[in-house]
Amino acid sequence: MYTQALNGIPDEATDQSSEAARFQARVDAEQKIEPNDWMPDAYRRTLVRQISQHAHSEIVGMLPEGNWITRAPSLKRKVALLAKVQDEAGHGLYLYAAAETLDVSREELIGQLLAGKAKYSSIFNYPTLTWADIGAIGWLVDGAAIMNQIPLCRCSYGPYARAMIRICKEESFHQRQGYEIMLTLARGTPEQKAMAQDALNRWWWPCLMMFGPPDSESQHSDQSTRWKIKRFSNDDLRQKFIDATVPQAHYLGLTIPDKELAYDDASGHWKIGPIDWAEFKRVLAGGGPCNRERMRARRKAHEDGAWVREAALAYAQKRRARREAMQIAAE
Amino acid sequence: MSEKHLPLWEVFIRSRSGLAHKHCGSLHAADAEMALQAARDVYTRRGEGNSIWVVPSSAIVASDPADKDELFEPALSKIYRHPTFYDVPDEVGHM
Numbered sequence A: 001m002y003t004q005a006l007n008g009i010p011d012e013a014t015d016q017s018s019e020a021a022r023f024q025a026r027v028d029a030e031q032k033i034e035p036n037d038w039m040p041d042a043y044r045r046t047l048v049r050q051i052s053q054h055a056h057s058e059i060v061g062m063l064p065e066g067n068w069i070t071r072a073p074s075l076k077r078k079v080a081l082l083a084k085v086q087d088e089a090g091h092g093l094y095l096y097a098a099a100e101t102l103d104v105s106r107e108e109l110i111g112q113l114l115a116g117k118a119k120y121s122s123i124f125n126y127p128t129l130t131w132a133d134i135g136a137i138g139w140l141v142d143g144a145a146i147m148n149q150i151p152l153c154r155c156s157y158g159p160y161a162r163a164m165i166r167i168c169k170e171e172s173f174h175q176r177q178g179y180e181i182m183l184t185l186a187r188g189t190p191e192q193k194a195m196a197q198d199a200l201n202r203w204w205w206p207c208l209m210m211f212g213p214p215d216s217e218s219q220h221s222d223q224s225t226r227w228k229i230k231r232f233s234n235d236d237l238r239q240k241f242i243d244a245t246v247p248q249a250h251y252l253g254l255t256i257p258d259k260e261l262a263y264d265d266a267s268g269h270w271k272i273g274p275i276d277w278a279e280f281k282r283v284l285a286g287g288g289p290c291n292r293e294r295m296r297a298r299r300k301a302h303e304d305g306a307w308v309r310e311a312a313l314a315y316a317q318k319r320r321a322r323r324e325a326m327q328i329a330a331e
Numbered sequence B: 001m002s003e004k005h006l007p008l009w010e011v012f013i014r015s016r017s018g019l020a021h022k023h024c025g026s027l028h029a030a031d032a033e034m035a036l037q038a039a040r041d042v043y044t045r046r047g048e049g050n051s052i053w054v055v056p057s058s059a060i061v062a063s064d065p066a067d068k069d070e071l072f073e074p075a076l077s078k079i080y081r082h083p084t085f086y087d088v089p090d091e092v093g094h095m
Ligand SMILES: [Fe+2]
Pocket: A001, A002, A058, A087, A088, A091, A167, A171
């Protein structure tokens, strides 16, 4: 789904060599850095961490929505949700492939996730309690993801930027199908409207946290900005999302769960009340409602699929051996 | 087993407009057949193309970025290879 600003960048990031200067000049000139080009170690490590966290988020992000595929209220909703979840699998694959161009293996990256050493977006540690949550996720979670991902299409690292272009093309459908679900519920019976409101109440604040800690606390974005991996600060992106989303909620006739929310005429922005950053830290550290459940599901899927991977490899091996034997016999 | 991990493949797709196959990404698969099937699922979910090539990544030979100058620089100075280098009077019309 999306990458969160969680990345600490090591101190040796400022490399003074002439290669480093040439590298920075290329980045400054908006040239793309490609896999075989020289790059500072810290740039490589930052990208591996960010792209793999992003890939893990796409994969783990299938779980909360997958929860409702068999219970979608109509065939139309079911095929749409299936297609969306399948897209997220694709997003994960594009991103793992982009990370692999930086000399890490897929097995290594997945191993880090399953060992609990890698992070993924905190948003996927919340449960999907009702059908309205599927609407709220598409509208808000994918909406927040789009805000964050569009600038990444211009990221200095070529394979990441290209993966993001593909992903962004596919995200728009995700958000629109979610909003349509919310609209249908909001125009339905009072119970359905209440369900939509309840979903908004539970997802609003966690979605605002998706943009990462406030600028006052994220010390590391400077280097990412210089490397043109990051183009906007966490707070700027969050504000863009709020400004885009508040009128959409009003159109639904729903109330944003924030008593302090107010339009500021002077700046032209919607101002929100304080975000509970203690909750954000708790969920990131593993204390969210579903962290254990998500990891258990991923590990089980990996273990249950092991025999398929082994069988496919053994079959490919057998056919290769047979082909080679036939070639030798023919010679 | 000599291979413990699923090998990497590069995927090329011909768009419906009939242009040349274009690189669109990579994926892991045990063999060519599975690579083709996975490429269809991962890269053509919205009618992106009507033909797929998959090539083992290990079979690709690439130019070295370090040689970029000597390989590509010579072309930059050869402006006479471009139509705009030649003057044709306006009266002749479009050519
Ligand atoms: Fe996604």
